[in-house]
Amino acid sequence: MSIIMDAPRTTEAARALRADLVERAAGLRPLLAGNADLTDREREVPQENIAVLAEAGLLSLMRPARYGGLQTDFRTLLEVGREVGRACGSTAWVTSLLNANAWFVGLFPAQAQDDVWADTPDARVAGVVTPSGTARVVEGGYRVSGRWAPASGCAHADWAVLGVTRPDAEGTSDAVGIVLVPMSELAVEDTWFVAGMRGTASNTLTGEDLFVPAHRFHSVPEAVEGRYATPFTDEALYQAAFVPAAALVLTGPQLGLAAAAVDLLAERAPQRRLTMTSYASQSEAPTTQLALANAASLADSAQLHAYRAAADLDEAARAGTFPDYDARARMRMDAGMAAVHAREAVRLVCSAQGAASFGESNPLQRVWRDIETSSRHAVLNPEVAAEIYGKSLFGIRGTVSVMV
Structure with missing residues (x-):
């Protein structure tokens, strides 16, 4: 899905860099997954994880190139967050948020940016x-x-x-x-x-x-309203719409958690009986097949919503235009729906795997806990997003929240 729903102005060089960064993230998955229980148990991402992410450049996605950053785009941040999230939700969340906050700094005056990065670019x-x-x-x-x-x-x-x-x-x-x-x-x-x-x-x-x-x-x-203090107005990344960006960055880890759940069902179902039935393998049972199909489709739907919003966000920034209220409302709705679909994908997998999903030795219970928590972040609230979007479709604007 490297170019599906991508911003039209994305260059081939940008797509190549994105593919390379996602490949780097994929290469770290065994280590990150191996540390996932420790991360959960110790309530902190291990320094080993942070070190390998930094070495791979995955913590510099949103830092300005002026300070040695990669200055990529929101689609790249989503894809990297998804890949890391397939291994560990908490590590993906920290990866996404450290990058997102670097983007916030890129909106400040030059002197403020220098305060952060001039002497310590990392x-x-x-x-x-x-x-x-x-x-x-x-x-x-x-x-x-x-x-x-x-x-x-x-x-x-x-x-x-x-x-x-x-x-x-x-x-x-x-x-x-x-x-x-x-x-x-x-x-x-x-x-x-x-x-x-x-x-x-x-x-x-x-x-x-x-x-x-x-x-x-x-x-x-x-x-x-898109009026930023940065003097570097030629840097498209730091012209992206504020609220849609703040919401969208939270979805990447959730895309990864949904993908991880689908992978777990596909991997484990063939090796397990369907209890109290004649099926020697869960994968032979239509109920499991349907669950996998629906979960995979929901995970795909979550990606498509998130990637559409990223395409709109990145394209407007590159074009030097600021999305109007209705467009921003749709982007926020897309982010909320991505979270809902990802969460539902995980729920279907848990139901298909039954009570065993919640055994402490089963990584699925951690995936379920992580997405049930992260998908309820206030900026993603799908009900609020739906009210904002629904009103905007009727031409009613600005009555719910200033955060649009």
Whole structure:
């Protein structure tokens, strides 16, 4: 599916690089899968995983080429996230979010980007864009305080993108923003005790009265409308629509989890009897065949929705146009449907495999826990996405959420 639903302006060089990166990710799958139980049990992605991902260039997909990054596109991020997700959901989530937060940094003024990468071009960035902190204006910048969660990837990050409100700017486009803060100035509270995606270590970041220079603040309302602070307007990647991008980056790991579940059913069903029936192999039973067909089709549908949104996102950015409200609503709907279809694919596989799916020694239970958790991220909420999209189809806009 390397070119299906791809943005028309994608060059052959970009497709070749994408294929190479996906192949690199595939080559890491045995190691990542071998560490998946440890990742889940220890509630953190092992440093070994991070090291091999970094060495393969898979943590620099969204970093500007100016700092040695690969500066790829959202389709590439999805495909890499899917491939890593076939081995380990938590590792894929961290991979996707560290890359996504690098993209957020690429929207900031040049000085802010230099703060992060000029001296340490391999610096990694975690983040929570939910505005759960406050920023108070002082000379030269802001004093920022707050608690931010869940901060996926913070265990492996050097910087953090954090959402804030500015009470002094209420009613203006600066009332809500994101700021850049070094991880060395933040405390990490161990709060990530969850059923799924346990290894993401999405803990809580805290800070009190931190000084943030003015150039490290970016207005969220301005970003939602495509008005970014980066002066490098010829870099298409950092002209992509803010909200669709923020939602879409979460789907790659889920595409991988759905694919992993389908693979597990195809691999294990031939070796197992269908209990309390005459079938010596589950693969001989029409019920299992139908389950596999439907799960595989749902996994494909999830990909097609995600890849369509990525194509729209990447193509508009390359064309130098900003998608209108209705187009952005459809992209958000696509991201939500990708999560729903991926989750349903896993559910069908679990039902086909029965209670054995939930044995602790069965990797399927971890896949199920991971997708049940990750597919319910607030930015992906399919019901909210459907309401936004449905209203937009009737010409009703801007009544549900500013995050479109």
